[in-house]
Each structure stands twice: as structure tokens, then as C-alpha cells.
Amino acid sequence: MTVKNHPEMDTVFEAIKRANEKYKLDTTQLLQRIADLEESSRKEESLLYALNQISMADPNWTFLAAHLYLNELYHQAAKHRGFEPEEKYGDFYTLLTYLTKIGIYNEEILNEYSKEEIETLGKEMDSDKDFLFNYIGLFLLADRYLAKDYEGNVYELPQERFMIIAMTLMKNEPKHKRLSYVKEAYWALSNLYMTVATPTLSNAGKSFGQLSSCFIDTVDDSLDGIYLNNWDIARLSKGGGGIGIYFGKVRALGSDIKKFKGNSSGVVPWIRLINDTAVSVDQLGQRQGAIAVYLDVFHKDMMNGFLDLKTNNGDERRKAHDIFTGVSIPDLFMKKLEEVDENGRSIGEWHTFCPHQVKQTMGWKDENGTPLGLEDFYDEADEKFFTKKYEEAVKHPLLPRKTYRAMDIMARIMISQLETGTPYMFYRDEVNRQNPNKHILGIGRTSIYCSNLCTEIAQNMSATTIVKEYKDEEGNIVIIRKPGDFVVCNLSSINLPKSVQVLERLIPIQVRMLDNAIDLNTISVGQAEATNKKYRAVGLGTFGWHHLLALEGIYWESDEAVAFADRLYEDIAFHTIRSSVELAKEKGFYSKFEGSEWQTGRYFERKGYDSERWKQLQSEVSRYGVRNGWMMAIAPNSSTAKIGGSTDGIDPLYAVEYAEEKKNFKFKVTAPDLDHNTYNFYRRTRHALDQTWSIRQNAARQRHIDQSISFNLYVRHDIKAKDLLNLHMEAWKQGLKTTYYVRSTSQTEIEECEACHS
Numbered sequence: 001m002t003v004k005n006h007p008e009m010d011t012v013f014e015a016i017k018r019a020n021e022k023y024k025l026d027t028t029q030l031l032q033r034i035a036d037l038e039e040s041s042r043k044e045e046s047l048l049y050a051l052n053q054i055s056m057a058d059p060n061w062t063f064l065a066a067h068l069y070l071n072e073l074y075h076q077a078a079k080h081r082g083f084e085p086e087e088k089y090g091d092f093y094t095l096l097t098y099l100t101k102i103g104i105y106n107e108e109i110l111n112e113y114s115k116e117e118i119e120t121l122g123k124e125m126d127s128d129k130d131f132l133f134n135y136i137g138l139f140l141l142a143d144r145y146l147a148k149d150y151e152g153n154v155y156e157l158p159q160e161r162f163m164i165i166a167m168t169l170m171k172n173e174p175k176h177k178r179l180s181y182v183k184e185a186y187w188a189l190s191n192l193y194m195t196v197a198t199p200t201l202s203n204a205g206k207s208f209g210q211l212s213s214c215f216i217d218t219v220d221d222s223l224d225g226i227y228l229n230n231w232d233i234a235r236l237s238k239g240g241g242g243i244g245i246y247f248g249k250v251r252a253l254g255s256d257i258k259k260f261k262g263n264s265s266g267v268v269p270w271i272r273l274i275n276d277t278a279v280s281v282d283q284l285g286q287r288q289g290a291i292a293v294y295l296d297v298f299h300k301d302m303m304n305g306f307l308d309l310k311t312n313n314g315d316e317r318r319k320a321h322d323i324f325t326g327v328s329i330p331d332l333f334m335k336k337l338e339e340v341d342e343n344g345r346s347i348g349e350w351h352t353f354c355p356h357q358v359k360q361t362m363g364w365k366d367e368n369g370t371p372l373g374l375e376d377f378y379d380e381a382d383e384k385f386f387t388k389k390y391e392e393a394v395k396h397p398l399l400p401r402k403t404y405r406a407m408d409i410m411a412r413i414m415i416s417q418l419e420t421g422t423p424y425m426f427y428r429d430e431v432n433r434q435n436p437n438k439h440i441l442g443i444g445r446t447s448i449y450c451s452n453l454c455t456e457i458a459q460n461m462s463a464t465t466i467v468k469e470y471k472d473e474e475g476n477i478v479i480i481r482k483p484g485d486f487v488v489c490n491l492s493s494i495n496l497p498k499s500v501q502v503l504e505r506l507i508p509i510q511v512r513m514l515d516n517a518i519d520l521n522t523i524s525v526g527q528a529e530a531t532n533k534k535y536r537a538v539g540l541g542t543f544g545w546h547h548l549l550a551l552e553g554i555y556w557e558s559d560e561a562v563a564f565a566d567r568l569y570e571d572i573a574f575h576t577i578r579s580s581v582e583l584a585k586e587k588g589f590y591s592k593f594e595g596s597e598w599q600t601g602r603y604f605e606r607k608g609y610d611s612e613r614w615k616q617l618q619s620e621v622s623r624y625g626v627r628n629g630w631m632m633a634i635a636p637n638s639s640t641a642k643i644g645g646s647t648d649g650i651d652p653l654y655a656v657e658y659a660e661e662k663k664n665f666k667f668k669v670t671a672p673d674l675d676h677n678t679y680n681f682y683r684r685t686r687h688a689l690d691q692t693w694s695i696r697q698n699a700a701r702q703r704h705i706d707q708s709i710s711f712n713l714y715v716r717h718d719i720k721a722k723d724l725l726n727l728h729m730e731a732w733k734q735g736l737k738t739t740y741y742v743r744s745t746s747q748t749e750i751e752e753c754e755a756c757h758s
Helices: 008-024 028-036 039-052 059-083 092-101 108-112 115-124 127-132 135-144 158-170 173-191 200-204 224-238 269-282 331-336 355-362 385-395 406-420 429-433 503-520 526-535 544-550 557-587 600-605 612-624 639-643 691-702 721-733
Strands: 192-196 214-218 242-246 290-297 324-329 351-353 400-404 423-428 465-471 477-482 487-495 539-545 657-662 665-670 714-715 742-744
Touching: 008 028, 028 039, 028 429, 039 059, 039 665, 059 092, 059 127, 059 544, 092 108, 092 115, 092 158, 108 158, 115 173, 115 714, 127 158, 127 224, 135 639, 135 665, 135 721, 158 503, 173 192, 192 200, 192 400, 192 429, 192 503, 200 639, 214 224, 224 242, 224 269, 224 290, 224 406, 224 465, 269 290, 290 423, 324 429, 331 351, 331 406, 331 539, 331 721, 351 385, 351 406, 355 385, 385 665, 400 406, 406 526, 406 721, 406 742, 423 429, 423 721, 487 526, 487 639, 503 526, 503 539, 503 557, 539 557, 544 557, 557 612, 557 691, 691 714, 691 721, 714 721
Parallel strands: 214 242, 242 290, 290 324, 324 423, 487 539, 714 742
Antiparallel strands: 192 487, 214 487, 351 400, 465 477, 657 665
């Protein structure tokens, strides 16, 4: 075999040699193939050859393919930046200067860091960390996140992206500590111990986009409120956020408008308007907007169009195929599903109302005289505030309602789920019971009406309203809006298989990164930015759960897996809360800490945290406060979990071997760390697993998470209605706050929002 002596060829062979030494792959045919190929096609053909070898029998070919692709990236960057490919990484300061000059990077890094500091950090980068990537992880990072010029030419390389994220998130730290924090953040990112969410991964250091993942708004029941919500949503969607919208306050079809009877068109036309916004305002040209709309199961429009928004049958003029739906469900509805006659037939009745008519008729008001509806109450464990109000409404002879069997509503929900994957389930009473910041409105008053696009966020919400409109001295029309709590969350996730041994070191820097993102962010919607700084909410999550179980030799369907989830997530919660306390000592606690369950200790009592370490931590929380009003949320983590080389979120594996396919690629993928030891623990995959075990695991995990968890149910397309119902009942009884998609074997793979994929 003869090969030209060429620098590029030498680098290819170096990559192959390195992979051989680590993974013991038989590359004889690949080497011969490279020798026989023309230089113009050599790299592409050798990479394709390597990709085609990936299989259950030879999973480590993915790393050789990654090495070959790295070689290509090094050559592209060297060509555009003017350095020798053998260097792998060129001068860091020169990169920053050029991409800032042409407007890709913002000017802040060069303004905040000296040339000497940048050169020091440039030397800190370790190109050997590039060899931690498998092929799909490296491909996704390069394809979607590495900085390119306006022609799409590669400039930035993986370690530079990680360093720029670290520098961006730490730039406002005290200068005498700043470089040490940057290096620690780089350590966490470069070792793939954690990933930041898509907006931060993509936009940190750049001159466009923002850093937060998730937003949730509450729509006021007024024309101004509806259209201003749409305006706010458009601006956020443009910046790359995933959005949840609560429509439960908007009056139903046939309600009155200004006392004119039967004029309201209900929520469906307004949701269609949101659907058009999602399609029209894309996210930086990368993908269309991603929006979920939630409605209460006691809203009159639930059975009058809402549950059919995404289905393929019915009037297309009342469809919204591009949005996602969620149903807010009280405990009382689930209890009605359990009411049966002597023959076992479901007999529980459920009444639906127009929220506007409820406020007009019932006369409930808060301490400020503001009318309240059913949606404004929830059931506590010992006092059923919502149930009492609901029964009071049912008994009122003048209040219009539509009445159904509760089971008929649930059947419609499940039919839609099997066809479209949605609606998501939001168990409103449990969410509000577990809210550590319920003191803002008080016990029994709803603070959290719905979740976000990916069902892992649960924070206080309220509508923004117009309070005044006037002309100023110059004739300008000025609109004054009273800002509501417009929910924002910043996400990042622990790579569990890589990080279980370093949690004590990892989580403090991770929480600092998340907290700093709050102050660095430039959110286009003012009330969202104000809410972000008011509560300083963050969402530390995880991915790689099935991967970790396989490495630990634990079967998914086992009590051992449930117990392991309980222990591990308690440890994560402990380190996360302690890290927030340490930040509070240094920078102060969030503005609404006084009176919260963090301060009173009620949060720790509810969780049953009574060990010595928890008692000590509770004492510190009471004394110093916490920096963040909410701290933990587990996102779906599909794309960034692949970058980290692991399995999605808390989900079971899709298949031991499968084809990963998107618009611009298709190639084989195998389970991470697949070998004769792990195979048995991967062998039963998503749709083969008993979902009851998944629910039990998630209940153990949810106990320690102060927000919620993106939790999918995987079912066969021919599942019986009673079996799917039993899964929903089990999820509710086990104390889950939300469930995400119901993924049936008949559905095509659902396109998820990538904003939350931390």
C-alpha cells in the first residue's frame, strides 16, 4: 500500500492511529481505501466508510468517524483563519478580534478581558478534549452551534465555543477571581460533565440572540391583552425561546362582550393567531417558533375545539397544527374519573364554565377587589379551596355551564394524545402545593397556572395589563403596561454517566453559570426580564439516566432503579440548594425570599429532609437565604445529550441501534458505551418497557425537584383505552406534576423544541 506524503494525509493517519490505539478497530480496509482514493474525495469517502461501519458489533467506529471529522474541521478553520492545520487551534485572540470585527461576536469579551487574559485562557484550552466526542455529538455541535462567518465558513472550534461560553458567563465576576471561575466553567464544559441549554450554547458571546430557554405568559381576558401577548411572543420567538401560554382566563365561545350576548368567538381563533405567529416568526432562520398553549379542563372551550386543534379530522378553519397543547387538571377531575356505578361504568360528571361568566356571576374577589375565577384557586392537602369553589359554581342556578361525563373528556384527551402526542398533562393542585413561593398570593390561591413548552418549568405567573394610555407633550401616544410575572427559566444539565463522581465540584460552578446568565441576558420583553431578576429562577437538570443505569448494571424495570433515582436526585438537590446558599452569602438572596418556604423551612419539612446534613443546610438557608427562587428542572435534552455522548434526559433508549435522521443528515447511531456488559440493560427500549416503572422512577425523582420534569409516556399504538387511562391515573397518584408527550408507535418522530434541550 502506497500513500502520498502529504500533511493532510499524515493528519488523517494520525487520527486513525489514535483511534486504533484506544478502540482496537480493524482499519486495514479503511487505510487501503484512503490510499486508493483521489485526494479531492479522500476525506468525504473515508468518513462515509467509517460511518458505515458503526453497528452494534462495532460501536466504537463512531469515535474514529469523529476523529476524521475533527480533522476536516481543523483544516477548514486553518484555511479560513490562516494557520497550519497541524496546530489544530490557531491564535485565540486573533479569532476573537476577527469575528468581533465582522459582527459575529459582540464586543463585550474584548472590552472586558485584556489581551493578556485572553492569551492565558487560549493556552488553557486542550484540543485533546475534542476526542471525547462521538460522531453525532461532534456533528451536531459543528452544524448548529460553532460560530461561522456570514458565508457559513467554519471559524470557531469546539474548545473555543466552550471557552467563549465560560468567558461570557463569568465576565462580570470580580476580576481577582474571574479567571479561576472561567477555567472552572471550561473544565465542566470541556470534559462534557455538563451542557448548557441551546440558546446559551448557540448565542453566548455572539452579537444576536439571548441566553434563556423557556418563557411562559398569562393572557389577560381583553383584546389588548390578547394582541399584546402575541406581540411579546413574536419578539421572544425571534430570539430563540420556547414558549408556554396560559389561555384559561380568556372567555369562552358564546360568552358576552360588553354585555352583548353570544358574541365571543372563544379561545380557538386566538390560538390560531398564535399558530400563525409561530410559523411566521422563525428562530434566527433556524426553525419556526415553538409554542404550547394550555387550557383548564373546566374551561367551556375544552370540548369545543381545543382538544381538536391538532387532530386531522374536523373543520380546518378551527385547527392549529403548529402549536402544542396542554391541559391543566385539578385533583377533583381525576377523582371524578374514579366514580363508577354498580356495574363498573364511569358516572362522574364534569362541568365546564366560561371564566368571564364565572367572575360575573359568582362575585369572588381578592383583597384588592379584583374578580376571581375557578382558575384562581387550588386544593391544598388539608383544605380543598378549588373543590369548594367548583361545587359552589355547580350549585349556582344562574351560572351557565356545559356538562359531560368526566370519562368522555378524558377519552377525547387520550384520542388526541395517541394521534398527535398532545395534550400535555399539568396537575395544577400538586404543582401549587409544592410551590416554594406560594407566599406571594397565599395558601389556596393559584400562583402557577400552567407549565412551559417542555413541561419542566413551574413558576409564579400573572397577566400583564394596560393601565393607562395618553398623549405626551410631543403628541406621542404612550401606553403604560402593568407588568405581570412573565416566567423565564435558564437551563443547564448534568451529564450523569460522566459526572456522578464530581457532583460536589461540578454543581457549584454550574449554578454560578446559571445565575450569571440572569444578569447577562438581554430579553426583548421587559416584564420577562423583570420577572427573571425578581425570582432569579434557574433550572439545573440532568441527562443520561438510561446510560447511567446500564453502566451501573441496573435494570430499568426494578425497585433498584427507583431507589437509585431517589438517592441520586436527593444528592443533586442537596448540592444545588447549598450552591445557591453560597451564592446568596456572596451576592444576596432573591428579592421575594422573605416569607417563602425556603425561609420558613416548610420546603424541607414537606420533602422529609431530616438528616443531619439537611438540618444544617436548612439552618444556613434560613440565615443567609438562597440566591434563586426555583433551582431545578429536568428538560428533554435530546440534541445536547447527543453532544454529551449520552442518552436523552430521563428517557429510556429509543433503540440499541437506529438511524438518526434530520433534514440534512442520516447515519447510524448505537447506544453509548455499548458492549457485552451494558447490552442487557439497554435491550428493553422505550416502547417495550412497562411504563409503570418509569412513572415510579419519576415520582422518586420528582420528590427532589422543586419545579418539574419533561417526562414522556411510551405506548404501543394499539394500547387499550383503560391501560392508557391507568398510566395517567398512576402518574397523578404518584405525585407527578406534569407529563410531556404520549409517544405512540404509530406516530412519526415528534419534532421537539430545542430551546429546552440543555
